Amino acid sequence: MSEHKIEVVINGRKHQATVEGRRTLGDFLRIHVGYTGVHLGCEHGVCGACTVIVDGVAVRSCLMLAVQAHGAEITTVEGLAAADGTLHPVQQALRDEHGLQCGFCTPGIVMTLAALTDGADAKPSGETLEAAMSGHICRCTGYQGIRRAIRRVAGETAGEKA
Template identity: 70%
Template sequence: MSEHAIELTVNGHCHATRVEARTSLGEFLRDGLGYTGTHLACEHGVCGACTVMIDGRAMRSCLMLAVQADGAEVTTVEGLAEADGTLHPVQQALKDNFGLQCGFCTPGVAITMACVTRDNAGVEAPRMEDALTTAMSGHICRCTGYQGIRRAIRQLAGAST
């Protein structure tokens, strides 16, 4: 089995290690580094559960090899909240609106929402709501029926109802 030396930053912490060439980034984050907030389900790019931020962009960690993340800055759901425990606004909105039940899809959903709200900061509420709703098409939630997530989206967008 071929191994490669990689160095990457995860949630502000530098990790220099060796990893098998075939290991996916999602598997490496969970089993290699202990960031188990990143969930793996379909493992072929469909469900979105494994979404993490790589150099600021939301990406499927099951579709990327760990060696490809060499030199990257990765943010997992564990890195969204402030150091003092204050939740990221997307986490707060999901919590406030019962946007999770089992929570399995939530880490990926929260990472995508964080990217979308950052990229659309300052736009009017309907555009933000559209952007967030469209982005959710890349996430399969198996148990909320999306209603709680939709309410969280409306809260984040600043919609009046």
């Protein structure tokens, strides 16, 4: 078993660790660092529940090794809300549009949508955001609340962009 020293920034905090070469990023985040908002479902990259943002890009943490994240900046769902508790616009839209139910898939969905909508120039259409959802499986909501939240975030509803 090979062990490797890694250094990452997770939700703005620097972490150093020694990890086995075969440890996935998802397992590292949940077990070693304690970010249990990273949900591991299929562990094959199909369900999307383990999605986190690595250096600004949404990735499946079950498919990435922790050693591959060395030097990276990682954001988990725990790092999206503001310090004062104000929800990220994607989180707020999902809450407002009842796009949540059991919550297992929610962190991955939030992270995918946040990665696409964050940034001053990010103005994805609802169609683009819905296409990104094809990589997520939700068994509880029926997707209608999630679709309404996507349209809200994209600014395609009566309200203004979240």
